[in-house]
Amino acid sequence: SESKPAHFLQNIIREDLAEGRVSQVATRFPPEPNGYLHIGHAKSICLNFGLAEEFGGTCNLRFDDTNPAKEEEEYVASIKRDVEWLGFEWADGVKYTSDYFDQLHDWALHLIREGKAYVDHLTPEQAREYRGTLTEPGRNSPYRDRSVEENLALFEQMKNGEMEEGECSLRAKIDMAAPNINLRDPVIYRIKKMAHHQTGDKWCIYPSYDFAHGQSDAIEGITHSICTLEFEDHKPLYDWFIENLPVPARPRQYEFARLNLNYTVVSKRKLKQLVDEGHVDGWDDPRMPTLSGQRRRGVTPAAIRNFCEMIGVTRSDSVVDVGMLEYCIRDDLDKNAPRAMCVLEPLKVTLTNYPEGQVETLSAPGHPVRDDLPTRELPFSRTLYIEKEDFREEANKKYKRLVLGKKVRLRNAYVIQAEEVIKDDSGEIVEVRCSVDLDTLGVDPADGVKPKGVIHWVSADRSVDCEVRLYDRLFEDPAPASGGKNFLEHVNPDNLKVLSGCKAEIGLAGAAPEQGYQFERQGYFCRDNKYGSADRPVFNRTIGLRDSWAK
Ligand code: ATP
Ligand code: MG
Ligand code: MG
Structure with missing residues (x-):
């Protein structure tokens, strides 16, 4: 960051500190534990933890766990591992949005008492219809003017499990005619009769992302709540909750452009589909753009951090060439990987x-x-x-x-x-x-x-028998998920070649998993952290010596 001009968030923070609006920077990285982290998340991790480091502040790791239907403990564990692997330390203990469910519930009661929230009995379909469109204002729900007492009683019934899922919800009473649809009486609590990985059976109502996020930031004293651009339209709602609740601090939201990479999909939902449908061997398959997959393949944390530094932070969406990531991987391994010899197809x-x-x-x-x-x-x-x-x-x-x-x-x-x-x-x-x-x-x-x-x-x-796995790009299409394409149809059929009769120099018998080596004349490799045995290791090709895709 010494050589690069400051980006807009560094400038904002510098001014906030200089003008005394903020005395100590506090950021957070808030993943939902509904999948493994991918290279896109690395950008957000490097940004949030990086700013905290740079300005002598703190960064929390907070699991944004408001949707028990999609979340699992396995994901929580993998996310912690991946953030640590990247080399970052979160401030005093992992946080969970679910830690604040009691407080959030109290604040929902506060809004009801102030006449700023109501229990709505519109069905989800009706609610959609009443919401209006970008060009037409919404209409008030017939349940909007219920009394405070009635709302308190109905919300209590929701909380006690006396209502069915989808039967009703708690909505903030803002403005059904607001040009910004997020302000048209957003849902703040919905019924989900489902156990939660952290809170078990305690709750059958769960707060919405919008209701939980800013308030969790306030509870933790977050000063700069940094998210991706698709949340720009949610900012007025973020601010509305902060202004209308007795929160202990006034965090502010800032948005930056998410990372898109060509030849890659960065969406947990799509990556989960690749796993569930068997296109890859799990979330940590070395072909996956997940951090655990990249790690298993031999990519180093330094390479990923350098890459995030190189792409910078802006407010305009773009697609980064995966060649830039590959450059950073090669560059780091060239400088640090011990050399070795391995014969892939022996004569x-x-x-x-x-x-x-x-x-x-x-x-x-x-x-x-x-x-x-x-x-x-x-x-x-x-x-x-x-x-x-x-x-x-x-x-x-x-x-x-x-x-x-x-x-x-x-x-x-x-x-x-x-x-x-x-x-x-x-x-x-x-x-x-x-x-x-x-x-x-x-x-x-x-x-x-x-x-x-x-x-x-x-x-x-005196050599080591081994197996070598040569990986190529997972997708053959530069934009596998764009324009309504089915990304599953663009999986590169030649994305893995397994060579089983390879012979490596004897020193590689003691290779530690994930430790990168340059196999001279062949590329960069590391011992697989999952397969292989002591006397017959498996080596993954991290990347070739040169870019073989450049035409
Ligand atoms: P996905 O679409 O993969 O599910 P998400 O944004 O829903 O991603 P979260 O778990 O909510 O996943 O993400 C945690 C943080 O990481 C958020 O602040 C989010 O903005 C950020 N993030 C996710 N994907 C990217 C990306 N491609 N580039 C930069 N930041 C990202
Ligand atoms: Mg999210
Ligand atoms: Mg998501």
């Missing part, structure tokens, strides 16, 4: 002039510039594996790998020359017999002819 190489049974240990740098990363030990032996695609019987000059009769350098090791090819009955090459020049460690061959290519390899005697 056996026998070094005919290297003693049988001998194993020597070569060494290789952990990283080309980071000398704080430990040096690797590479066992070298008579039988090795190289990539199938790194050998050809014949090739033109552009092919800088191993060719029959020619030389190539083995990365971090010696120069070899291919002498003979062994094929199976079907004509497939199963082995290349080579000679090794043991005078070439770190130096050119004695004849002074430097081999053109360098290829990666592993020792057949």
